[in-house]
Amino acid sequence: MTNQTSQADIVRKSLKRRYRKEMRFRAYGILAIAIALTFLFILFADIIGKGYTGFMKTTITLDVTMDSEVLFLDDPTDPTQVQMADFVAPLVAALAETLPQATTEDRNALRKLVNPYASNQLRDELTENPEWMGTTQTITFLAHSDVDVYVKHQGDSAYSIKLTEEQQGWVDDLQERGMIESSFNDVFFTSGDSRDPARAGVLSAIVGSLLTMFIVLVLSFPIGVAAAIYLEEFAPQNKLTDFIEVNINNLAAVPSIIFGLLGLAVFINLFGMPRSVPFVGGLVLTLMTLPTIIISSRAAIKSVPPSVKEAAEGIGASKMQVTLHHVLPLAMPGMLTGSIIGMAQALGETAPLLLIGMVAFIVEVPEGFFDASTVLPVQVFLWAGSPELAFIERASAAIMVLLAFLMSMNAMAIWLRKRLERRW
Structure with missing residues (x-):
């Protein structure tokens, strides 16, 4: 016991x-x-x-008088006169009239309150509306990037305010009158890159990313799935296939910059393809994505129960029929998930695209696969390295856009997995 x-x-x-x-x-x-x-x-x-704050813009509304003597312009429909006209002077005059405390010596300081491209906007609007000549029009312009930083970050020690005390007083006065306002930054989504932070946008980078990802999807998915089917269902088990499998697994762990070097050496130097175009970027990212897609597709094929194959073979189906009619439909959810995750990884890559020249300063939105373009990660890289403080918030806002794309792609992968998955 x-x-x-x-x-x-x-x-x-x-x-x-x-x-x-x-x-x-x-x-x-x-x-x-x-x-x-x-x-x-x-x-x-x-x-x-x-x-x-990158999703907010600062604007200034002015009553601009279209005086021919100030503009040095008689006929707004004459391109020669328009080219020689002074569209900055009316803006400065409108500010001086709004701020009577500003003296004649303050004209240069007043000019720095308005965006440098505001004169171009005034020129374009007067050219489109020549009847405005000799009238006073209320027009809203983008404020200078220094004004934008002051309005958004005054009192924040992380941002150094470049406006003088006098200019800050003018901005405060205009804000109290409601002439300087903050609103949603539609320019950020409707324009390309710019050397002026207030006019910089991500549209060209978004379009470039979509064109590049289209090339990756068209090439990597069918090639990766076909390679996985062959290796898993048809390839003989010998030293050659073992060598291929080992190298595919090794390529999945190779740093992405190596694929950039490969693309630079083969596609650009050997084949003479243009630099900084979505087609070449898509080819490079396809090489980087293929190992991931092949590995995930093979895993999806292996997950199909052997009984499915045996039952199909038992009723007389050929090897090709078994693969295409039974194995492939059951493995497709896993293949799609792996492909989307691989593409999401490719979307966030920067190093390989830098080596093939997609680091160019792109203002115009690309219209085709062979137009010069950039992508979102490279745009973030460019803005993050800019000395302008206003580009800090633009870079962070672009990161948020990129994260939204990545999370959307991962959510789509999860949804497809749940939607198409079959349980046995």
């Missing part, structure tokens, strides 16, 4: 130790998840905190 009691005590003690270990292990897991979520929250908070 004593022996049985001692054995029971030993078992109870061992169970207590095991339970304590399990509790500690669960606590470590929860702690690890909490730490990961904390860092993720800090990252997103930093990006959103710096980038949300």
Whole structure:
């Protein structure tokens, strides 16, 4: 009886130790998840905190008098006169009239309140509406980037205000009158890159990314799926196929910049393809994405139960019929998921595209696969390295747009997986 009691005590003690270990292990897991979520929250908070103002623009509304003597322009329909006209002077005159405390010596300081491209806007609007000549029109212009930074970040030590105290007083006065306002930055989504932060947008980068991803989708998905089907269903098991499989697995771990070097050496230097175009960028990212798609597609094919193949073969189906009519439909959800995740990874790559020249300053929106373009990650890279403080928020806002694309692609992969998945 004593022996049985001692054995029971030993078992109870061992169970207590095991339970304590399990509790500690669960606590470590929860702690690890909490730490990961904390860092993720800090990252997103930093990006959103710096980038949300990038979705806002600062505008200034002025009553501009179209005086021919000030403009040095008689006929707005004459291209020669328009080219020689002075469209800055009416803007400065409108500001001077609005701010009577500004003296004649302050004309240069007043000019720096309005965006440098405001004169181009005035020229275009007067050319489109020649009847405005000799009248006063209320026009809204983009404010200077220094004014934009001041309006959004005054009091923030992370941003240095370049306006003088006098200019800050003028801006405060115009804000009180409602002539300087902040609104949604539609320019950010409707224009390409610009050397002026207030006019910089991501439209050209978004279009370039979509064109590049289209090339990746058209090439990588059919090639990757076909390679996976052959290796898994038709290839003989010999040293050659083993060599191919090992190299595919190795290529999946190769740094992306190596694929950029390969694209530079083969597509540009050897084949003479143009630099900085979506077609070449898509080819490079296809090479980088193929190993991921092949590996995920093979895993999806392996997940199909052997009984499905045996049943199809038992009723007389050929190897090709078994693969195309039974294995491929059941494996397609996993193949689509792996392909979308691979494309999402390619969308966020920067290094390989830098090497093939997609780091160019692109203002115009590309219209085809062979037009010069850039992509969202490269646009972020360019803005993040700019000395202009106003580009900091533009870079963070572009990161938010890129993250929205990536999360959308991952959400689509999850939805397709759940929608097309078959349980057996």
